[in-house]
Amino acid sequence: MKAGYCCIGGILWVKNGDTLLLVDDTQRRSWTLRGDEAIAWELLCTGYRYEKLVRQLSLILALDETAAREHLQAMLHTWHQKGILQQNGAGS
């Protein structure tokens, strides 16, 4: 079984140098992402599948794949907690 995340509807973002500014147009909230989070967010937005995303992060962040997976998982969890992502239900 697999589950996943998707972005909360209404979230828009822009890149300013190494910083990403995210805004939630409906809830009037905003967040700033930097460093590893900014890279992961940009990779997510290019539409990679999870395993490819892990491999890309592993190469960029100089982590082995297990560590990259855990790091990505932690970032997704953080964004979920902050209300940037929502869980999009289960699929097979």
Added chain:
Amino acid sequence: MTNLAISTVCNLNCPYCFAGDHMGEVGGEQPYISRETFAQQLDYLDRSGIDEARLLGGEPTLHPEFPALVAMARQRNKRIVVFSNGLMRPAALDCLMALPETHCHVMLNINAPALNPAPVLTRQKATLKRLGQRAMVGFNIYQPNIGMDFLLDVIDETACQRRVRLGMAQPCLSGENDSIRPHQYRFIAEKIVAFARKAAARQITLEFDCGFVRCMFTDDELAFLEANGSTIGWHCNPILDIDAHNQVIHCYPLTGVGAINLDATSTATTLRAHFSEQVAMYRQAGIFPECINCPLKQRGECTGGCLAVTMRRFRHSDFAIQVAEQEAQ
């Protein structure tokens, strides 16, 4: 300041027109404001302590009852400001000419020759000549290759005010109109300063619409402009445009962002607060990536350019990612 859009039709079709999104929405069956709605808007001006009725469109003078609307505003002792392309009916022109010079100001927008057939310019000059000191020339820079020198001849020829109001075409949120891109601002600035030198030699001063940014000019250029009577605000604030159906918007380029209906208690202060809150998140950014760390922006000396440009930099994030279930929990 609040603009009252009394007409959603226009007799020109300028490629840079930033009212396009707005016109598309409300143009349909009733393109002109009713006297009743106009009276409500004058009430709003009174409540807000605003002593100007700033009439725009489309082309506001196309309103069949334009003279009557002007009379209504004058009864409230409002100074009349009209944003026009100058192709106005005789009745409209007559009614403006009947106003004292101190109570009438027409901002007459003239297009670059490439967009302006000679007969149109001829009519515009005739209007300017008649309005004389009641009118000043406005010009929108919508492509980098435009020349502006002909405006100086127009001013000499028509004896209108010796001022030119320059605008830089900004995009609607849809981006469907022609506009200047931020990377072109510096080139535009050089053109403006060259034009300002020629204007200054003929005792003509420049005024600037919203959307200009401080970093497009060098210190020397800015000093020259200021020494010759120009002031530039580097501001982008809610202008407040109210359409023919009492819908209030931040400004034409931001049509649809937080639009609300004018009610019997609305004032400019409350409306401006509403729109400022609506767009506050976006104002953290600017038209350039560097704006976010710019000291001028942090000190509030520059708002980071036109908010429509800034908002067009934002994009949706519509990704979905599948992870193993135990990892998602």
Added chain:
Amino acid sequence: MLRLHDTPQAAAIDAAAHVFAVPLRTRVLIYAPLHNSAAIIDRAGLDPLRQHLAGGDISLPAALADFATLIATPPPAVPGPKSGPLIPSALGILSTRACNLACRYCGFLPETGQQHMPPSLARDAVNWYMDTVATHDIAHAEIHFFGGEPFCAEDVVEVAVHLGRRRATEIGCSLRFEVATNGTFSEARCHWVADNIDTVILSFDGTPDIHNKHRPRRDLSGSYDAVHRNALILAEGNAALSIRACITDETVTKMPELAAWFCETFHPEAIGFETLQPTQWSQAADLHPPDALAFARNFMRAAEICAEYGVQTAYAASNISAKQVTFCPVGKDFVIIAPDGTLSACYLRRYEWEAKNMDLAFGRFDARTGAHFDLDHVAFARSLNVHNKPLCDGCFNKWHCAGGCHVNHSLGTQPGDYDRLCVQSRLITLYNILKALDQVALLEDVFDDAAALQRMLLQPSDRIDRVEVPL
């Protein structure tokens, strides 16, 4: 007099060798590129100036005296070939040899061996390059992406960019990315490109009829729609958009209107016009290079239009702000890594070098031990420079064109044996110089006088001491 800017290296040469004279009917352009100086004189003034440069005690008009004194001195710097240990001036990454287009003039045949670079190799190469940057305290680093189509291996580009930026932040240097692309990537990728690449050189040949004819996809459907969409995105993004258009004999007269269309529609920062490089494929497709004079003349018209929009017009062999001994990465210690780890000086394919009896590979990259260079091959790459091109010796354009592409531009050996590329480069450089002097009308006059044009273009040497200008 034209004053440009300073050049980097110093050496003494005799005065006349670095001053050129180009006849423009009744006038003569005196051009001293290494002094960043130029002047227009009457023909009658040429001999006195020559005598002055030869050390003669001759009185010159006051207006010319300062200029003559300046150019009589050794130039402050003469470009020379690279020497010493190879310290990469930039890193080139050939992310893939594959391409999703089948351009009718392109000779990028599928090559046996590794097509896509493994992303791990890109990581290792970037780490090696950034380590080198740190070791040598280089303030400005550069990474360029070539193909095939680089974004056919988008994961490679992505790893290199994000990793490179992280490393640059750690090191405290600036890092600039440039990509040459056909622009057919997805919309999401295009936004990433706009956000992350500093300069995008977009191959875009013109309106749909032209572009789809020249640059179809592999299934022969057109690529225009994707390129148009992405050019509009790039025009609003942070990347500097530079359009590169390939011009044929059919499109040469359309250059001015193409220039206006590109400027109005896509708001680029620069437009580069290049002429079609004939190949067996282009000939089979009945595509041919334009006449050199027609290209130069239309280039001038296009450049005038672009200038009104604030858009730079580029022709690579005629950049008068560059003083160089080699036109391309070859010989500049630009290190290009191929998908199989080969390090080379050139991004063309091996079979193209080999057809000209050249081997431009100069090393290999090993994941464990890093870059290994063959010093003999490095020396060979460095030897490909204008100092070793006899045809160029007397050409006023020598420090800008530097003989052009070392692989594809076969140079004659006799003085004045200029080919089509030489002629158009000379004309466009001349235009750029005269434009800087605000004297373009002189060139227009020459275009109207076939004999004068012939004399100007084909004089065996432009060196002031050798030029034959009838009085």
